[in-house]
Amino acid sequence: MSSPDLQTWKRTHYSKDIDSSMDGKEVIIVGWISSIREHSNIKFLTINDRFGNIQVILKNNEYPDSLSSEVQKIREHASIAIKGKVRSEPKAPKGIEINPIEFKILSLANKNSPIVIQSRKGVGIDTRLDLRAIDLRRPFLQSIFSIRYTVLNSCRKFLGDEGFIEVNTPKIIATATEGGATLFPIFYYDREAFLTQSPQLYKEQLTMAFENVFEIGPIFRAEPSRTNRHLSEATSIDIEKAYADYNDIMEILEKMIHFLWDEVRSKNKSHLEYLKIALPDLSLPFRRYRYSDLIEKLQKSGESIELGDDISQQKLRNLKDDDMKYFYFIIDWPTSIKPFYVKPKSTGTECESFDLMYGNLELSSGSTRIHDKSELTERMKKQGLNTDAFDFHLKVFDYGMPPHAGFGMGLERLIMSMCGVDNIRDAVLFPRDIDRLSP
Numbered sequence: 001m002s003s004p005d006l007q008t009w010k011r012t013h014y015s016k017d018i019d020s021s022m023d024g025k026e027v028i029i030v031g032w033i034s035s036i037r038e039h040s041n042i043k044f045l046t047i048n049d050r051f052g053n054i055q056v057i058l059k060n061n062e063y064p065d066s067l068s069s070e071v072q073k074i075r076e077h078a079s080i081a082i083k084g085k086v087r088s089e090p091k092a093p094k095g096i097e098i099n100p101i102e103f104k105i106l107s108l109a110n111k112n113s114p115i116v117i118q119s120r121k122g123v124g125i126d127t128r129l130d131l132r133a134i135d136l137r138r139p140f141l142q143s144i145f146s147i148r149y150t151v152l153n154s155c156r157k158f159l160g161d162e163g164f165i166e167v168n169t170p171k172i173i174a175t176a177t178e179g180g181a182t183l184f185p186i187f188y189y190d191r192e193a194f195l196t197q198s199p200q201l202y203k204e205q206l207t208m209a210f211e212n213v214f215e216i217g218p219i220f221r222a223e224p225s226r227t228n229r230h231l232s233e234a235t236s237i238d239i240e241k242a243y244a245d246y247n248d249i250m251e252i253l254e255k256m257i258h259f260l261w262d263e264v265r266s267k268n269k270s271h272l273e274y275l276k277i278a279l280p281d282l283s284l285p286f287r288r289y290r291y292s293d294l295i296e297k298l299q300k301s302g303e304s305i306e307l308g309d310d311i312s313q314q315k316l317r318n319l320k321d322d323d324m325k326y327f328y329f330i331i332d333w334p335t336s337i338k339p340f341y342v343k344p345k346s347t348g349t350e351c352e353s354f355d356l357m358y359g360n361l362e363l364s365s366g367s368t369r370i371h372d373k374s375e376l377t378e379r380m381k382k383q384g385l386n387t388d389a390f391d392f393h394l395k396v397f398d399y400g401m402p403p404h405a406g407f408g409m410g411l412e413r414l415i416m417s418m419c420g421v422d423n424i425r426d427a428v429l430f431p432r433d434i435d436r437l438s439p
């Protein structure tokens with residue numbers, strides 16, 4: 001028998017809209033079965049929909065004979081529509097349940113799922129990712145992705161209110177911006193091209209026409225290592241602002257984080273509760289550590305690290321400094337370890353740059369950019385880049401490029417910090433990494 005469809009049936013209520021004041025009222029609910037408990041001749045079903053769940057009671061002999069074989073085949077995950085009466089029942093999870101008059105099993109689950117819906121941790125990550133659409137039904141991930149949705153909306157709201165316009169720049173590009181090693185080459189007709197690592201050059205150019213731009217879009221990094229904080233395809237929140245320097249950008253970024261924290265606190269109470277997260281109170285401005293001071297601090301704590309070295313996550317973890325538990329900036333990095341477009345300070349050895357950290361997790365990098373063509377060309381040459389390949393970019397600098405600055409922030413890293421997620425793969429729907437290209 002093929003599965004029926006809804007035909008003339010229309011959902012009358014979501015589970016969240018049904019309460020004990022509706023005792024005796026007829027409703028149609030639609031959803032999937034997240035649990036089945038059997039007690040003598042009764043099946044207790046939990047039906048989940050977009051906004052929650054509700055208990056339904058199936059008593060033997062109280063449904064049409066034509067459905068009895070279907071009922072025997074009901075497993076968790078099946079899709080079902082139920083026309084029934086609301087009944088107050090103090091013993092039911094929410095004090096109400098639905099007694100069916102009629103129901104349609106819209107789609108049976110043919111297999112027992114290896115994924116346990118109510119489990120917080122779930123089974124192994126690979127089993128979960130292989131059946132990701134099912135895994136995403138777990139309240140743990142539902143909570144994370146509801147928060148992610150609030151963060152995305154709130155970013156757009158915040159940046160729009162700050163006078164930024166949203167843009168979309170090419171994802172198929174001709175040159176690297178963040179170092180050649182992490183580029184994904186692709187065939188582009190008869191030429192080699194790459195997937196973008198960052199909208200860097202485009203967002204800089206757009207400050208000429210729009211002053212303040214932002215983009216929320218994919219970035220691609222061929223990360224060879226298997227870590228819990230790197231993806232091959234991530235989502236980046238990028239901004240670029242004309243007539244501004246890195247201090248202005250840090251102020252915008254910390255204000256934005258503060259706004260996002262408040263929005264998630266007010267819009268995702270139940271999700272935070274489920275995740276057992278109490279977002280820490282944030283006070284602005286975030287602490288700023290100069291890179292060179294931090295190196296000294298690390299050296300004093302016994303770490304072997306020199307000026308000019310990158311600061312690894314492990315070294316920061318070893319510091320165990322309470323002031324570095326949440327958000328802080330590391331500013332004024334060595335010019336030698338930052339990309340070519342970052343503006344050096346007058347000393348030359350340090351540059352107007354920052355990383356925003358959350359504990360030992362890097363969330364964002366930003367800087368004042370070089371807006372002078374000859375200075376930019378020099379920096380490119382110093383980094384061994386072929387300036388001809390950047391001709392398309394350099395030539396707009398002949399027409400009055402304004403001073404500008406900006407940041408890029410990894411959305412998944414931000415979600416990790418907010419939701420206490422250990423593995424970045426749980427902050428993205430369908431992760432891509434060195435081992436995974438599907439689903």
Ligand code: AMO
Nearest residue numbers: 198200221230231234363364365366407408410413
């Ligand atoms: P950067 O390379 O530091 O800077 O990247 C900015 C932020 O993007 C996130 N990110 C990643 N997230 C997950 N997986 C990855 N493989 C990955 N790579 C980067 C991080 C990081 O802090 N153009 C500059 C930004 C700017 O100056 O505007 C840039 O891309 O959270």
